[in-house]
Amino acid sequence: MQDIFIYKSKGNQIEVQVQFDGDTAWLSQGQLSELFQQTKQN
Secondary structure, rough: OOOEEEOHHHHEEEEEEEEEEEOOOOOOOHHHHHHHHOOOOO
């Protein structure tokens, strides 16, 4: 079963939809860079 959670930062500046498959969280490269406020190249 896959669960989807939404992460929102304080002030709702960042919102990332995270898909879980068991104990594993799946995020795209773009989602990770947005979450950590970095570019995809970092």
